[in-house]
Amino acid sequence: MQITERQIAQVNNQIQALLKAESFYGKKLEEAGVTSIQSAEDFQKLPFSEKNDLRNAYPLGLMTAPEEKIVRIHSSSGTTGLPVIIPYTQKDVDDWAIMFQRCYELAGLTNLDRIQITPGYGLWTAGIGFQAGAERLGSMVIPMGPGNTDKQLQMMMDMKTTVLGSTSSYALLLAEEIQKRGIKDKIHLKKGIIGSERWGEKMRRRITEELGIELYDIYGLTEIYGPGIGISCSHDCGMHYWDDYIYIEIIDPVTGEVLPDGELGEIVITTLVKEGAPLIRYRTHDLSRIIPGECPCGSRFPRLDTIMGRTDDMMKIKGVNVFPAQIEEILKGFSEVSSEYQIRISHLDGKDTMRIYVETNGTVDFLDLAKRIAATVKSRIGFTPLVKVVEIGLLPRSEKKTKRVIDERYE
Numbered sequence: 001m002q003i004t005e006r007q008i009a010q011v012n013n014q015i016q017a018l019l020k021a022e023s024f025y026g027k028k029l030e031e032a033g034v035t036s037i038q039s040a041e042d043f044q045k046l047p048f049s050e051k052n053d054l055r056n057a058y059p060l061g062l063m064t065a066p067e068e069k070i071v072r073i074h075s076s077s078g079t080t081g082l083p084v085i086i087p088y089t090q091k092d093v094d095d096w097a098i099m100f101q102r103c104y105e106l107a108g109l110t111n112l113d114r115i116q117i118t119p120g121y122g123l124w125t126a127g128i129g130f131q132a133g134a135e136r137l138g139s140m141v142i143p144m145g146p147g148n149t150d151k152q153l154q155m156m157m158d159m160k161t162t163v164l165g166s167t168s169s170y171a172l173l174l175a176e177e178i179q180k181r182g183i184k185d186k187i188h189l190k191k192g193i194i195g196s197e198r199w200g201e202k203m204r205r206r207i208t209e210e211l212g213i214e215l216y217d218i219y220g221l222t223e224i225y226g227p228g229i230g231i232s233c234s235h236d237c238g239m240h241y242w243d244d245y246i247y248i249e250i251i252d253p254v255t256g257e258v259l260p261d262g263e264l265g266e267i268v269i270t271t272l273v274k275e276g277a278p279l280i281r282y283r284t285h286d287l288s289r290i291i292p293g294e295c296p297c298g299s300r301f302p303r304l305d306t307i308m309g310r311t312d313d314m315m316k317i318k319g320v321n322v323f324p325a326q327i328e329e330i331l332k333g334f335s336e337v338s339s340e341y342q343i344r345i346s347h348l349d350g351k352d353t354m355r356i357y358v359e360t361n362g363t364v365d366f367l368d369l370a371k372r373i374a375a376t377v378k379s380r381i382g383f384t385p386l387v388k389v390v391e392i393g394l395l396p397r398s399e400k401k402t403k404r405v406i407d408e409r410y411e
Contacts (some may be wrong), residue, residue, distance in 0.1 A: 001261060001290055001302050003040045004337060007247050010272040011043065012036045017278060021064040024053050044249075044258055048268065048281045054084040054223060060195055062277040063087045070276055075123040076222040083123075086222055087276040093132070095273065099242050100133025100228035106240060106299065107191060107216040107231060109163060111138030116161040118399075119195075120146045125226025126195070131167040133228055139163075145171070146399045149177055157259065160188040167200035168207065168310045169402040172339065175210035176397070195227045200328045203339035217306060223282060224269050230304060238291040238303030245272055248304065249281070250290055253311045261292040266311055267304065285311045315345060315405065317352050318383045324405055327356060330376050336364045337373075340395045346408040354385040359392045 003011075015036060018026040028047050029035070037043050054062060063070060063083065069089045076084040088096075107116070109113055115134045119126030134141045142159050144152055152174065155161070164171060171192055177183055189211055196217035208215055219239050221225035228240030241248060246269050250259045253266040267286045271278050286309060291303040309325040316322075324343065331337055338359040345354050356377070360369060370387040378384045396402070 001243070001248065003043050003247055007243075007272060008037060008039070008043065011247070011280065012180060014271065014274070014278040014280060017064050017275070018280070021325065023062060023064055024057050025049055025278075046281055048256065048283050049279055050283050051084065051223075051285075054086060055082045057085075058082040059085050060087065061138045061329060064278055065089050072236050073123075074125045074222055074226065084223060089275040092225070092274055094278045095245060096129060096225040096228060097132035097136045097313045099225065099245060100129055101136040102242060103193070103216075103218055103228050103231035104133055104137050104139070106233050106297075107193060107214075108192065108234065109137060109139060111305070113137075113162045113191075113254050114140045114157060114159055115165055115193075116142040116144055116152070117165045118144055118146055118152060118174075119165060119167065119227075125220070125222045127218070129226040130193070149174065149251060149399075151299070153177060153181070153183065157183065162188055162190045164189055164192045164211075164213070166192060166194055167261060167398075168194050168203055169398040171207045171211070171215075172203060172293065173209050173397040173399065176393070179210055184212070187211070190355045191216065193218050193231070200325075200332065200339065202328075202332055202337075206339050219304065219307070221284060221286075223277075224271060224284075225274075229269075233295060233297040233299060235296045238249040240297075240299050240301040240303055243302055245274075246270065246288065247272060248302075250288070251283075253285075253287075259289075261290040264289045264305075287311060313405070315343075315354075315407065317345065317354050320382050322354075322381055326381060328378060331358060331373070333376070334358075334369070334373060336369055337348070337389075338392050340392075340397075340402075341404065341406045342395050344408060345405070352409065354383070355388060356385050357388045357390060359395055360389055361392055 008398055070087045071089045071090050074086050092335050117127055117130045121127035131141050131143055141383055142155055142161060169196055178187055192213050192215045194215055204215055211296050217232040217239055218227050219230040229246055230239040232239045247270045250265040251268050252259055259265045267284045267288055269282050270280050287308040289305045291305055295303055309323050313323055331341055340359050342357040366389040368390045373387045
C-alpha cells in the first residue's frame with residue numbers, strides 16, 4: 001500500500017512532536033537532519049524503530065506529550081529484559097476504543113451481545129482494550145480476566161454469554177472443558193474474538209466445531225495501542241486494519257527493503273495520530289503480507305493476511321533454519337493428530353535434537369504415526385526429528401498463550 005498525501009501530512013505531525021520531545025526517535029531524526037518528508041520515497045528513508053530502542057527508553061523516555069496529558073501507561077507482556085512502558089493520552093485511549101468498536105462491528109456484534117472477556121487486565125493491554133471497545137458499542141461486558149475455568153463456565157451459562165474474547169489457547173481449553181462436562185446445550189456462545197498468538201487451521205477448526213461458533217482473528221500489540229488495530233471479517237480472508245490510525249509496510253526482514261503487496265515479510269507499523277508515544281516505522285517481527293485487491297465484504301480498509309509467525313521464532317537445527325509454522329503445516333496433513341503439539345530442542349551427545357510431541361486418539365498405531373511424521377519432516381525440511389505420540393489431553397493447556405517451542409539448549 002503506497003502511503004497517501006494525507007498520511008504523509010500525519011507523519012509530519014508525528015515527526016514534529018518527536019523532535020520537540022527529544023525522544024530516542026527525535027534524536028535519530030535530528031542526527032539524520034530530517035524535519036519533514038514530502039513523498040513515499042522520503043518516508044522509506046526514515047530510520048526503523050526497534051523493541052530495544054523502546055526498552056532503552058525505560059521508564060518514561062517514550063513520553064512525547066506533556067505529562068499533564070498522560071492518563072495511563074501500559075506495558076508489553078515480554079518476559080525478557082526491561083519492560084516497554086507505553087504512555088497514553090486521553091485521545092489515545094479514546095482512539096483505541098473507537099478502533100476496537102470497529103472490530104466488534106465488523107464481526108457483526110451489537111449492543112445486545114454479552115461479551116465475556118478472559119484476557120488479562122492491569123499493565124497488559126488486552127483485557128481493558130476488549131472492555132473499552134465493548135462499552136463504546138454498548139454491549140454488556142462480563143469482565144472475568146484470566147483463569148478460574150469453573151467460574152468462567154458458570155458465568156458463561158448463567159449470563160448467557162454470546163461472545164468470547166480470548167487467546168486461542170484458552171478458547172480451546174474452554175471448548176474441551178465444555179465437551180468433557182457435557183454442558184454444550186447450556187452454552188449460548190455465537191462468536192469468538194481471538195487474539196495474541198498465532199494459531200493454525202486445525203486449532204481453529206476444533207474450536208469452531210466444539211463450540212459451534214464463528215471465529216474472528218483480532219490483531220494488535222502493546223507498542224501500537226494494543227489489540228484492536230485490525231480484525232478479520234465474516235469472509236475470513238485476511239484482517240482489515242484501520243489505515244486512518246496506522247500505516248503498515250511489509251519489509252524483507254534481512255535487507256529492510258519494502259516489499260510489494262502480496263509478498264510475505266515483516267510487518268512495520270507507523271502510528272499516524274498517536275500522542276503519548278508515537279512510533280515511526282516500528283519493526284514488529286510479525287510475519288505476514290498485505291492482501292491486494294478488495295475484500296468481498298466491501299470494507300474500504302486494507303487487509304493483512306493471518307500472522308504466519310515471527311522472525312524471532314526461527315530455530316536452527318543441524319544447520320537448518322526452521323519455523324514452528326513449517327512443523328504445523330506438516331502436522332496439518334495428518335488427520336489423526338489434534339491441533340496441539342510441542343517442540344523441544346536439546347543438545348545431546350554433542351548434537352542438536354528436535355523432539356516433536358503430538359496428540360492423537362487411541363484408535364491409531366502410535367509408533368507407525370510417529371515414523372510417518374518423522375519421515376515427512378525429513379523429506380520436507382531436511383533432518384529427522386524424534387516424534388513422540390501421546391493421547392489427546394496430555395500436552396499442557398494454557399489460560400494465556402501456549403508455549404509450543406521449548407529450547408533446552410539455553411536453559
